[in-house]
Amino acid sequence: xxxxxxxxxxxxxxxxxxxxxxxxxxxxxxxxxxxxxxxxxxxxxxxxxxxxxxxxxxxxxxxxxxxxxxxxxxxxxxxxxxxxxxxxxxxxxxxxxxxxxxxxxxxxxxxxxxxxxxxxxxxxxxxxxxxxxxxxxxxxxxxxxxxxxxxxxxxxxxxxxxxxxxxxxxxxxxxxxxxxxxxxxxxxxxxxxxxxxxxxxxxxxxxxxxxxxxxxxxxxxxxxxxxxxxxxxxxxxxxxxxxxxxxxxxxxxxxxxxxxxxxxxxxxxxxxxxxxxxxxxxxxxxxxxxxxxxxxxxxxxxxxxxxxxxxxxxxxxxxxxxxxxxxxxxxxxxxxxxxxxxxxxxxx
Amino acid sequence: xxxxxxxxxxxxxxxxxxxxxxxxxxxxxxxxxxxxxxxxxxxxxxxxxxxxxxxxxxxxxxxxxxxxxxxxxxxxxxxxxxxxxxxxxxxxxxxxxxxxxxxxxxxxxxxxxxxxxxxxxxxxxxxxxxxxxxxxxxxxxxxxxxxxxxxxxxxxxxxxxxxxxxxxxxxxxxxxxxxxxxxxxxxxxxxxxxxxxxxxxxxxxxxxxxxxxxxxxxxxxxxxxxxxxxxxxxxxxxxxxxxxxxxxxxxxxxxxxxxxxxxxxxxxxxxxxxxxxxxxxxxxxxxxxxxxxxxxxxxxxxxxxxxxxxxxx
Numbered sequence: 001x002x003x004x005x006x007x008x009x010x011x012x013x014x015x016x017x018x019x020x021x022x023x024x025x026x027x028x029x030x031x032x033x034x035x036x037x038x039x040x041x042x043x044x045x046x047x048x049x050x051x052x053x054x055x056x057x058x059x060x061x062x063x064x065x066x067x068x069x070x071x072x073x074x075x076x077x078x079x080x081x082x083x084x085x086x087x088x089x090x091x092x093x094x095x096x097x098x099x100x101x102x103x104x105x106x107x108x109x110x111x112x113x114x115x116x117x118x119x120x121x122x123x124x125x126x127x128x129x130x131x132x133x134x135x136x137x138x139x140x141x142x143x144x145x146x147x148x149x150x151x152x153x154x155x156x157x158x159x160x161x162x163x164x165x166x167x168x169x170x171x172x173x174x175x176x177x178x179x180x181x182x183x184x185x186x187x188x189x190x191x192x193x194x195x196x197x198x199x200x201x202x203x204x205x206x207x208x209x210x211x212x213x214x215x216x217x218x219x220x221x222x223x224x225x226x227x228x229x230x231x232x233x234x235x236x237x238x239x240x241x242x243x244x245x246x247x248x249x250x251x252x253x254x255x256x257x258x259x260x261x262x263x264x265x266x267x268x269x270x271x272x273x274x275x276x277x278x279x280x281x282x283x284x285x286x287x288x289x290x291x292x293x294x295x296x297x298x299x300x301x302x303x304x305x306x307x308x309x310x311x312x313x314x315x316x317x318x319x320x321x322x323x324x325x326x327x328x329x330x331x332x333x334x335x336x337x338x339x340x341x342x343x344x345x346x347x348x
Numbered sequence: 349x350x351x352x353x354x355x356x357x358x359x360x361x362x363x364x365x366x367x368x369x370x371x372x373x374x375x376x377x378x379x380x381x382x383x384x385x386x387x388x389x390x391x392x393x394x395x396x397x398x399x400x401x402x403x404x405x406x407x408x409x410x411x412x413x414x415x416x417x418x419x420x421x422x423x424x425x426x427x428x429x430x431x432x433x434x435x436x437x438x439x440x441x442x443x444x445x446x447x448x449x450x451x452x453x454x455x456x457x458x459x460x461x462x463x464x465x466x467x468x469x470x471x472x473x474x475x476x477x478x479x480x481x482x483x484x485x486x487x488x489x490x491x492x493x494x495x496x497x498x499x500x501x502x503x504x505x506x507x508x509x510x511x512x513x514x515x516x517x518x519x520x521x522x523x524x525x526x527x528x529x530x531x532x533x534x535x536x537x538x539x540x541x542x543x544x545x546x547x548x549x550x551x552x553x554x555x556x557x558x559x560x561x562x563x564x565x566x567x568x569x570x571x572x573x574x575x576x577x578x579x580x581x582x583x584x585x586x587x588x589x590x591x592x593x594x595x596x597x598x599x600x601x602x603x604x605x606x607x608x609x610x611x612x613x614x615x616x617x618x619x620x621x622x623x624x625x626x627x628x629x630x631x632x633x634x635x636x637x638x639x640x641x642x643x644x645x646x647x648x649x650x651x652x653x654x655x656x657x658x659x660x661x
Contacts, residue, residue: 015489026505136648140641142591142611144598145633148618152626278494285500286595290618301599304504316501320493327492 001335008331012324019320023313024067028060071317077310081302086314090296095198096188097284097295103202103215104280108222116230117265120238121257123231132231135224143283147217147290150185154213157181184210186292214291218283222276229272233265240264267337274330278323371653378649381642388639392447399441400429404607411436415625433613433628434620435605442613443632447639449609453523454590458582460528461589465535466578470566472536473543484540487533499530499592503601516604523602527589538581542574576654583647587640594636610636 051057058066070076076086119128152158158179189210191199201207237243238261246256285297292298296315303311363369372378391398401408414436417424424431430440468487472480490498503526507515515522546552547570555565594611596602598618603609605616610632617628 015492018489136644137637137641140587140644141637142594142598142640144595145614145637148614148621148629148633152621152630156622156624275492276494278492278497282494282497282500286598289599304508305600307508312504319497323492 004335005332008328012328015324016320019317019324020068020071021064023071023316024064026316027067027309027313028063076314076317079303079311079314080308081306081311086310089299089311090314090318092197093294093296093299095200096191096293097288097297099201099211100214100218100284100287100293100295101280103211104218104222107215107219108226111219112223112226112230113262116227117234117257117262119227120231120234120265123235131227135227138220138224139228141220142286143217143221144286144290146220147213147287150213150217151290153179153181154183155181155185183213185213188294214287214293217290218280218287221283222280225276226269226272230265230269233268234261237261237264267334270337271330271334274327277326281319281322368653372649375649377645381645381649384638385642385646388447388635388642389451391444392451395441395444395448399438399444400427401438401441403437403442403445409436415620415623415628417625418627418631430631431627433616434625439627439631442608443610443635446608446610446613446632447635449520449603449607450590450593450611450636450639453520453527453593453609454586456520456524457527457531457589457593458585460524461532461535461585462578462582464528464532466539466571468532469536469539470543470571473540474547474562474566474570480540483536487536490530490533491537495531495534495588496592496595499526499596500599500601502526502530503596503599507601516606519603519607523593523596526596527592531585531588531592534585535578535581538577539574542577543570546570546573580647580651580654583643583650587643587647590636590640590643610639 056063074087078084079086079089082089115131119125119131122128158177158181187210188199188201189206191201191207192203193199194203201211243256243261246260247253251260281297284295285301287293288295288297289301296319300312300315302308303315372382396402403409414432414434416428416432418431418439419426419429428438428440430438430443433439433442468483472483503523506522506526510518510522552565552569555569560569593602593609594614597609597611598615600615603612605612608616613632614629614636617625617630617632620628
């Protein structure tokens with residue numbers, strides 16, 4: 001176990017090292033800090049002196065070590081847009097994203113397990129087929145389009161009547177597609193401050209209404225993935241010998257499904273879940289852009305559009321760190337839950 | 349003179365007797381999906397001849413005719429069947445051209461992914477050792493970041509390096525490159541897994557004993573036996589690449605609005621959603637969803653039929 005732990009930690013450090021090299025290369029090649037600092041009228045000789053003073057003429061390795069040293073102290077310089085230390089900017093935007101991700105995860109866990117298990121237990125029931133059909137449609141709709149449709153349906157409202165209103169069925173269909181709208185779809189509203197820069201949307205009913213549409217959009221892309229995964233794994237487990245044996249022993253079906261089979265179904269789901277965190281973060285960029293949700297994703301996109309290099313780098317490093325930590329944790333949990341996993345990571 | 353029947357059945361007759369065709373004939377969803385897919389590809393390819401106007405030609409655009417609704421809504425103009433966008437471009441024509449751009453990028457990116465992924469997967473699986481460890485670590489890292497995230501970051505960097513104008517001019521090849529580079533690990537892992545399953549079989553040993561080079565064994569002997577997972581992955585990857593392109597375009601890191609793909613059309617329409625012009629966003633959106641959906645359905649069907657041992661996780 002200790003060897004596995006050390007190996008995993010070493011791997012994590014290696015990944016962070018690669019990310020920091022990439023981040024440094026970006027900083028080195030994009031944007032000239034001198035140009036950002038001084039005006040047009042400053043002569044070349046003074047620029048050169050400033051460059052020398054800031055150490056921009058040092059060898060690559062020296063510059064990288066300086067960058068890495070600062071990075072270890074979470075000092076990535078100042079954001080051009082906000083004119084504040086980038087870590088402060090990120091910390092201010094972090095709670096919004098975390099709350100969105102948390103709400104989405106709640107939705108995913110609440111719905112994916114029962115639906116996935118149900119459609120594995122009764123693969124031929126019409127309800128299972130319906131869930132499978134909906135989930136493949138869900139996978140095929142890009143997250144930003146789901147978000148846009150939700151905005152049209154529940155925020156703006158639908159008042160068009162494309163069907164002939166003088167016929168009975170036309171009027172009925174028109175009624176069916178007409179919605180009121182009125183759900184908040186832009187920003188976070190007035191979140192309740194908890195402490196420091198952290199204000200929460202979970203504390204008030206009004207705050208929760210702001211969270212509904214973004215969380216549903218974000219869940220719409222992840223939920224089908226998990227439903228399909230849980231169903232596939234559960235189907236496989238239900239075929240296995242020990243389930244047949246448990247059934248032969250006369251254990252109640254409910255116990256077999258939810259105690260014996262579900263436990264082994266969740267193992268691969270945990271690993272998948274860890275991998276999907278990366279996808280989730282990528283999708284927060286899209287969701288936050290549509291809903292103008294003031295989180296890290298929207299901030300990152302703004303930073304890209306306005307070439308705020310320090311902020312871009314900080315985002316990459318911090319998101320990279322989050323990925324590496326979650327992946328390492330998932331591996332460790334997996335090793336703990338399933339002792340048969342080869343902990344040394346040697347190929348079989 | 350008597351005609352001798354060939355000992356080996358021709359490819360066509362083999363196809364006709366195959367399980368693939370048999371299950372296709374029995375699967376209504378697969379047939380419908382294929383019909384819709386072929387229809388969409390056909391209208392996209394024939395866009396310059398089918399479209400009522402050329403959305404790239406500024407002379408044909410009438411700004412006075414902007415934001416006209418589609419034909420079934422009041423206030424529409426019969427010249428513009430699906431209405432017009434905010435710049436006065438005929439939406440139907442723009443969608444046809446846009447679907448073309450989306451498909452070109454989707455297939456181009458998958459071709460690049462397949463080239464990279466299959467080569468790396470073969471190398472990693474066949475050579476093993478350090479090459480394997482290095483390539484798979486790289487794939488793991490990229491996958492843990494998720495392909496879309498990598499595409500967004502690479503897209504942002506490429507755009508920053510080249511500048512907005514150059515990026516727009518070469519948007520199609522650049523997007524193929526970005527999505528291709530971001531999504532090769534899927535292929536590599538699948539190919540590697542099947543190579544590992546194949547490489548200890550007797551025919552590979554036989555080929556090695558006969559003195560064939562590694563390259564010949566990899567490409568001529570092992571590769572053909574790993575084709576079915578590659579097929580299955582390819583369908584899903586085309587759908588993914590089209591969605592990735594749409595997402596990049598939606599974020600403003602993809603096709604410019606002068607040469608829109610379906611994604612950038614959706615983006616340009618999104619700004620007018622509040623003013624009630626829903627069609628600019630929702631009609632291209634519907635086309636995109638249908639396109640991706642039929643590809644996914646075909647991929648699902650193919651996976652059920654070929655049933656390869658896909659690399660999980």
